[in-house]
Amino acid sequence: MSTEPIRFDTKIAVLLRDDLEPWQRLNVTAFLVSGLGTQLPEVIGEPYEDADGVRYLPMFRQPVLVFEATKETLTAAHVRVLSRSLPRALFTSDLFATGNDRDNRAAVRAVPTGELDLVGLAVYGPRNAVDKAVKGARMHP
Numbered sequence: 001m002s003t004e005p006i007r008f009d010t011k012i013a014v015l016l017r018d019d020l021e022p023w024q025r026l027n028v029t030a031f032l033v034s035g036l037g038t039q040l041p042e043v044i045g046e047p048y049e050d051a052d053g054v055r056y057l058p059m060f061r062q063p064v065l066v067f068e069a070t071k072e073t074l075t076a077a078h079v080r081v082l083s084r085s086l087p088r089a090l091f092t093s094d095l096f097a098t099g100n101d102r103d104n105r106a107a108v109r110a111v112p113t114g115e116l117d118l119v120g121l122a123v124y125g126p127r128n129a130v131d132k133a134v135k136g137a138r139m140h141p
Helices: 022-039 070-083 093-097 101-109 127-133
Strands: 010-017 064-069 088-092 118-126
Touching: 010 070, 010 127, 022 064, 022 088, 022 101, 022 118, 064 070, 070 088, 070 118, 070 127, 088 093, 088 101, 093 101, 101 127, 118 127
Parallel strands: 010 064
Antiparallel strands: 010 118, 088 118
């Protein structure tokens, strides 16, 4: 078994607006990363199994880095993510008022791209492209 550290050439980043309540940060992060795993099978590792043979679901194969930023920085990151065609998931402030997937999708569909009130964004891609997309954000405390 190798003891060399594993370095990934890709990155998973979640960018949260810095004015969210703690419960909102957790909720938004959970929703955002769920979108990546559904469309990008390469981000998912192997299933887990404990010493008694009990199996557990697979998870991401690499860390998820969580950042925070102002509304303006989040909006700029969204523009950069779109311009680079990076796989992404979004969460808007409107989604806090809905209670199901159908209403969530309708709330996003009702707003033009440039007018979305973003509170969170998840992005996956080559490390350098993701770093450039989240430029100006800081690691979540």
